[in-house]
Amino acid sequence: MVEFKLPDVGEGMHEGEIVKVLVRMGESVQQDQPLLEVQTDKVNAELSAPVTGIIREIFISEGETVEVGTTLLVIDAGGEAKKEETKLPEKVVTPEKTVHFAPARADHRRSLATPYVRQLAREMKLDIELVTGTGAAGRVTEEDLRQFASRLQKSAPAKFPTTATGNERLLEASTVAVESEQVVQPKTETTIRVAPSSQGDIERLPLKGIRKKIAEHMVKSVTIIPHVTSVDELEMDQLRALREKLKPHADKRNIKLTFLPFFIKALVIALKEYPTLNASIDDRTNEILLKRFYHIGIATDTPEGLIVPVIKDADYKSIFQLAEEIDQLARLAREGKLTMEHITGGTFTISNVGPIGGLQATPIINHPEVAIISLHKMEKRWVVREDEGVIRWMMNLSLSFDHRLIDGVTAVRFTNRIKELLEDPNLLFAEMV
Template sequence: MIEFKLPDVGEGMHEGEIIQWLIKEGDAVAQDQPIVEVQTDKVNAELTAPTTGVVKKILFSEGDIVEVGTTIFTIQEENEMSVPENDSMEEDIPNAQSGNVKGIAEHITSKPVFEAGRVLATPFVRQMAREMKVDIQQVIGSGPAGRIIESDLQKFKENNSITRESAHHKDDRILQEKDPMKNADQAKGTENEWEERILLKGIRKKIAEHMVKSVSTIPHVTHVDELEMDRLKELKDQLKAYSDDKDIKLTFLPFFVKAIVIALKEFKTLNASIDEKTNEIILKNYYHIGIATNTNEGLIVPVIKHADQKTIFQLADEIRQLAAQAREGKLSINQITGSTFTISNVGPIGGMHATPIINYPEAAILALHKMEPRMVVRDLEGVIRLMMNMSLSFDHRLIDGVTAVHFTNRIKELLENPIRLVVEMR
């Protein structure tokens, strides 16, 4: 029994990731037949069988990280194998006789390479095929055991009418001519085992079209900053008793809406859009804030109309109602259109920062990320604070980087000192 240990295939590599097993336990393999694909920090390598025999044990799964020198599979050599004394073996293995290993060896080595669905070739030749834009599965190998070599690629490039596919599937084409429907069903069934196709329609299709238009039309730039949330959390906790009395679930989001509205009034280009037909900038003096909401049908953006005219509690209640209606599919057209600025609150899910896509034709979108205690420096001393990141994507046709930073600085000022937020709300 041979133990195959992971070799150093990457110039001093220490470990590799198992990307794909090309065989399974119990498979008969020929010497130099590809067994497994391994990825290191430098190369992708295809490791081959050290001898002809049968794969007895696979010790790692795809995705596992393995150190160099660790046994990853075992193989039983052909000269170690014996034939069980039963008549069925003679029927299954050509030329096999009781106690005769030669029949087994001939059975193993005579198996066509393409029966495994993969041609024999070194990683170098495979890379060469990709650079030449040659489908290596269609090339006929002239090397040992049908291995594809460099000259085979050149020959195929010059005369691509000679392909492995045509040689291998000649009989299949004849069969299909006799019974085309039967073979069409078989091909369809095979495809369905590997792929699942879902029609792009409805909300998901609209989202896709909207995102493509946004990215292809608007030059996106993203600015990331962080907030200290301790004081805002204290204020929210103090208001909890009042919100409970009103049966309202108070979150941080209404405070962000109010701070953003105050900042939008001072930095008008972030509450604007471009009329591409008239080549005009539209500065909007109303503040309709979209709240990106995840649903089973995709991302929906219900809109809080005239957010500047609503209290913290009113905003909290409306956000809750709109989110519930979005998930139930009960929003009206009026409730999902007309936003002037969008907030994407991914904090409950996680993540440190992102590059959110602007909700066309708006000029900017703000993503809010998870809150967590972090070590920060205050007055030259390390202290722990409740921190949150925010990512602002903005339309660089309308907004310069300096303006974007001033905008997020204003939001920081209001939320990190919530007494100022309360004073400036109107």
């Protein structure tokens, strides 16, 4: 018998949420066949069978959170399915228990699909095993899901709701109120007296998956780190002009050139001059860890929540290389295809909310890092230059820092250095290594 335990599939992972159980008790599995889908710290991981055999026991259920090292299921690596049926004790295999499992496919094969498509199927409340794939090797695609959902809605729209409507929730609340007040009208099913509510309609949703991990991480960060935020403004006219000159060259390489690569290069230069901002604190040993590598996290908005993919060794990459990697990581994040390698090891984080808007914010530090910078919207403002009023393209930036390690003076000097490099791009390129 082989006990299959939850492995540590990520850096410092302590627990995972069981998203989907892909096998049933008594089912034969092949080595490397997917057994479970697990939600780790911000990514989905598919766990495969270590051996060929038969599933004897399943100890977990979908939606359950388990710790690393917990036994998830037991695989008999030496038995056969028919022998198994005769050897199982009666108290395990009973008619009452067998009805809980849906019948397996005749061919016992699982639908092929990417984690992103499987996640989309769950959101659409669809059983992906019923969808016929049209992709390579019969793989189920996003378009297959949408066509399948469309056919279901046309054939029996009342039987396949995707979400509860406000009327359905109101009906449920009404039924509870009727039972509590003993108001019954047996001759009329459509007439229901609704108890008045001062709070209105409330929908309860489980806090799980990525949103749960984000919540836990945020609470940990603000609990451990004394946050202080410094806000400054930045003149963007020269950087805008430089970007316009470089865009045709980027377009020839099919690269989307934004302002973010320039910020990363300026940030790395400033971090080398102020190393305490590229550090962390070991709370167990009370030591400061100064890091001589520069892995920059890019906060990215996805349908599932905020994810921070990391650009490794940003100091060794060109503006175009950074732009290309930013675009690639953002696409993988939106598609749910990031791996643990993509989201771990960061030393400093940038949150770029400028394209959305906002003048300033107090970003929460991505623990165990000690600082984070937030970029805000760019707009024309009336400013004073050499005692004269002029219009300039301006942007605010907010730096939150760990006051245990970084003093306010150091933080302001750090942002002043970033401003100096970005307001004069010629200086930025002269300082690049």
